[in-house]
Amino acid sequence: MALERSDVEKVAHLARLKIEDNDIPEYTRDLTSILELVNQMQSVDIDGTDPLAHPLDATQRLRHDEVTESNQREHFQQNAPAKEAGLFLVPKVIE
Amino acid sequence: MHNKTIAELAKGLADGEFSSVELTQHFLGRIDALDSQYNSFITVTPEQALAQAEAADATRAAGNAKALTGVPVAHKDIFCTNGVLTTCASKMLSNFVAPYDATVVDKFNSAGMVSLGKTNMDEFAMGSSNENSFYGAVKNPWDTNAVPGGSSGGSAAAVAARLAPGATGTDTGGSIRQPAAFCGITGLKPTYGRVSRWGMIAYASSLDQGGPMARTAEDCALLLNEMAGFDPKDSTSLKKAVPDYTADLNQPLSGLRIGLPKEYFGKELSAEMSDAIMASVKEFEKLGATVQEVSLPNTMLAIPSYYIIAPAEASSNLSRFDGVRYGYRCENPENLEDLYKRSRGEGFGKEVQRRILVGTYALSEGYYDAYYRKAQRIRRLIQQDFLNAFNEVDLIMGPTTPTPAFDLGSNTDDPVQMYMEDIYTLAVNLAGLPGISVPAGLVNGRPVGLQILAGHFKESQLLNAAHQLQTATNWHQLAPSAGQ
Numbered sequence: 001m002a003l004e005r006s007d008v009e010k011v012a013h014l015a016r017l018k019i020e021d022n023d024i025p026e027y028t029r030d031l032t033s034i035l036e037l038v039n040q041m042q043s044v045d046i047d048g049t050d051p052l053a054h055p056l057d058a059t060q061r062l063r064h065d066e067v068t069e070s071n072q073r074e075h076f077q078q079n080a081p082a083k084e085a086g087l088f089l090v091p092k093v094i095e
Numbered sequence: 096m097h098n099k100t101i102a103e104l105a106k107g108l109a110d111g112e113f114s115s116v117e118l119t120q121h122f123l124g125r126i127d128a129l130d131s132q133y134n135s136f137i138t139v140t141p142e143q144a145l146a147q148a149e150a151a152d153a154t155r156a157a158g159n160a161k162a163l164t165g166v167p168v169a170h171k172d173i174f175c176t177n178g179v180l181t182t183c184a185s186k187m188l189s190n191f192v193a194p195y196d197a198t199v200v201d202k203f204n205s206a207g208m209v210s211l212g213k214t215n216m217d218e219f220a221m222g223s224s225n226e227n228s229f230y231g232a233v234k235n236p237w238d239t240n241a242v243p244g245g246s247s248g249g250s251a252a253a254v255a256a257r258l259a260p261g262a263t264g265t266d267t268g269g270s271i272r273q274p275a276a277f278c279g280i281t282g283l284k285p286t287y288g289r290v291s292r293w294g295m296i297a298y299a300s301s302l303d304q305g306g307p308m309a310r311t312a313e314d315c316a317l318l319l320n321e322m323a324g325f326d327p328k329d330s331t332s333l334k335k336a337v338p339d340y341t342a343d344l345n346q347p348l349s350g351l352r353i354g355l356p357k358e359y360f361g362k363e364l365s366a367e368m369s370d371a372i373m374a375s376v377k378e379f380e381k382l383g384a385t386v387q388e389v390s391l392p393n394t395m396l397a398i399p400s401y402y403i404i405a406p407a408e409a410s411s412n413l414s415r416f417d418g419v420r421y422g423y424r425c426e427n428p429e430n431l432e433d434l435y436k437r438s439r440g441e442g443f444g445k446e447v448q449r450r451i452l453v454g455t456y457a458l459s460e461g462y463y464d465a466y467y468r469k470a471q472r473i474r475r476l477i478q479q480d481f482l483n484a485f486n487e488v489d490l491i492m493g494p495t496t497p498t499p500a501f502d503l504g505s506n507t508d509d510p511v512q513m514y515m516e517d518i519y520t521l522a523v524n525l526a527g528l529p530g531i532s533v534p535a536g537l538v539n540g541r542p543v544g545l546q547i548l549a550g551h552f553k554e555s556q557l558l559n560a561a562h563q564l565q566t567a568t569n570w571h572q573l574a575p576s577a578g579q
Contacts, residue, residue: 008452015410015455016417016432017448018440027452033511034453038399041469044476051471052478053301055287055527056551060330076194079421088419091430 003032096121097257098574101166101314104260108155108165115155115165119148119209122167126211126258129577132239135252137172137230138180139212147209154207163321164207169259171250172213173220174200174305175294183296184228185218187416187423187442197294198326199263199305206321211259215249218444219413220270220298222246223516224506227446232503235278236575237541241500244274250308251278256577261309261318265295267302268401269495269520272532275308276495276544279534279573281561282308283315286551287527288333290319291326299408300331302401302524311571312533312561316340319554335552343555344562349383351560354488358394359519363497367538372494375535375545378567379492379560389488391480396473397522402514403457403470404525409447410454416442449510478526485550490560493519495532495544523548531557534570542573 008028012019019027073086082089096118099107107113123141130136144167151165175181175193177200182188196204203210217227225233225248233248235241236256243252247264251274254262264271266284275282283306290305297303307318319340326332353376360369376386418424418438425441428434443451457466484491497518506513523530528551532544545564549557565571 007456011452011456011459014459015451016414016435016439017443017451018433018436019448020440027449030449030510031452031456033509034402034449034514035456037511037514038403038457038466038470041396041399041403041473042465044396044469044473046469046472046476049472049475051468052475052525053471054331055301055478055525056333058288058331058333063327072194077420078194079191081418081421081424090419091428091434093431 003028003035097125099260100311101163101260101309101317104166105163105317109160115148115151115209116145118165119144119167119211122211122259129256130258132577133234133236133252133256134231135215135233135249135256135258136169136212137182137184137215137249140179140210143179144209144211151207151209161206163317165209167209167211167259168203169211169214169250169253169262170200171216171247171263171265173216173265173296174263175296176200176210176213179213181213182229183219184216184230185443185447186229189229189423191422195294198291198328199322200294202321208321214253214262217246217248219296219409219447220246220265220267221409221446221450223269223273223513225249225274226503227444229444234503235500236577237279237500240502241541242277242503244277244500246270247308248274251275251280251282254278254280254308254310255575257574261307261314263305264308265303265305266524267298267405268524269517271306271308272495272520272530272544272546273517275532277500277542279542279575280308280310281312281315281531281533281571282306283319283531283554283557284523284529285319285323285554286529288331289552289554290322291324291329291332293326293328297412299405300412301408302405304524311565312531312558313341313344315531316344316558338555340555340558343559346559347383348379348560348563351379351384351490352488353379353384353386354389354484354491355386356391356394356484356491356493357388358391359493364494365498368494368498368543371536371538371543372545375564376492378564382563382567387488389484389491391484391522393473393476393480394518394522397477397525398514398518400470400473400477400525401521402453403466404474406450406454407457407467408454410451410458413447413451418442446510474525477522481526481528489549489556491548493546495519495546499538499541499543519546527551529554529557531561533561533564534573536570537573
């Protein structure tokens with residue numbers, strides 16, 4: 001099942017990844033060969049088997065709805081590429 | 096000093112043979128003198144290390160030392176370290192100073208241990224050769240033309256070259272065991288949920304597990320004692336008491352039942368590799384173990400299952416790197432979408448982008464059942480194979496890798512060929528089992544590893560067997576010339 005250039009462009013958009021035009025043929029080839037590899041799975045008939053999500057079949061724990069953390073906004077925002085007055089700055093979204 | 100094991104260093108510190116400051120200075124000096132040949136560290140932290148060493152010596156003088164107080168180690172650069180650059184070997188995080196400590200780092204600090212710095216790795220832990228690093232490939236101390244393995248290649252190379260007596264690693268599909276095998280050291284991947292993942296930058300959350308890398312099984316036991324345990328901050332961490340992993344090291348092995356999966360000794364395994372592994376198995380027989388063949392019939396399905404589950408989870412985990420809150424941001428974004436796309440396109444390397452694309456494809460509308468869900472069903476088959484085998488035997492043994500370390504640059508053009516390197520290790524993560532790689536001699540002058548697997552939470556049994564092998568043989572003492 002060979003992927004088309006447009007498939008890769010669509011997936012790259014879904015993943016919000018900018019891929020250079022001249023890299024698309026290589027990604028198309030690589031993804032096709034990876035999908036050929038994983039398509040070995042399709043011949044196995046195991047619809048009756050339950051999917052395994054956690055190796056020990058543990059379920060997510062719930063915790064009490066209590067405040068446990070203090071506000072460290074300034075500390076955590078030290079790594080922000082652009083910020084102002086405690087807010088993260090991004091290009092204008094609403095005209 | 097650098098040829099001593101962690102157990103010997105701990106004793107030397109306790110006996111006052113040397114101080115933690117002297118020990119730390121010695122390893123920092125070796126890193127400074129030798130690491131330009133291997134590139135095993137991304138960041139070395141001499142000031143913090145010496146401050147921790149001074150504090151450790153003061154703790155000892157006050158009579159409050161614990162088992163590993165003052166012992167220096169290195170952390171894989173996937174573990175967040177408060178106030179220290181934490182890059183995951185990616186341009187995306189090349190400016191990221193972690194604002195907190197990972198639980199594993201916090202535990203080591205509380206134990207009074209010293210961190211020498213952060214080791215190189217494949218970007219976001221995606222790779223089997225350590226060639227996918229923004230900071231350049233790591234070279235194998237046994238032969239600088241060879242890869243050290245990956246993704247924890249920097250940790251393995253640093254320990255093999257005696258630049259650190261031990262290091263942390265993480266293992267999603269073999270990333271502790273494979274580099275341990277290639278570099279001739281001992282590396283343990285614990286049971287999924289045994290070691291907290293909090294502050295360990297996520298790759299594939301249902302597979303990722305941190306663990307120790309050192310020269311001996313005894314040292315891995317000492318490090319695991321400090322790493323393991325329930326963590327309320329990791330929702331997949333398991334509430335289970337932590338035993339003393341050194342307690343059973345000297346148990347005799349008489350009556351131990353060892354299974355050799357016939358699928359692990361097929362025609363793809365060379366005679367030299369098979370001979371090396373069987374020489375170790377013979378040692379276990381001499382120690383009183385019995386050996387029988389077992390079967391893991393779905394072994395080959397581990398590769399397709401893994402290469403859906405891991406990229407799918409990665410595509411989800413790595414969506415957090417958006418150029419907004421931390422990490423790399425592109426220059427002059429035109430709008431928000433351009434900011435996302437170019438920050439991610441420029442910040443992630445090729446293999447990371449490939450896996451994000453595969454994962455996004457597998458999770459996209461209309462494909463979820465055919466890929467992710469199918470891979471999870473196969474995952475249960477693979478786990479069931481192991482559970483069936485463990486009804487007959489106590490431990491499973493085989494090669495950690497199909498070959499010794501390959502040459503730098505030899506596999507990078509073909510991702511699928513590279514994925515096949517992980518055939519013996521991937522299934523263990525899918526099943527959530529603990530596994531250890533121990534040195535099993537040299538093939539063509541390069542180290543190879545014996546992989547030993549046990550049932551869930553049976554790390555003590557793995558460490559016991561590995562330690563007994565290391566008591567009877569000296570493969571683990573072989574060192575590259577740089578380490579002598």
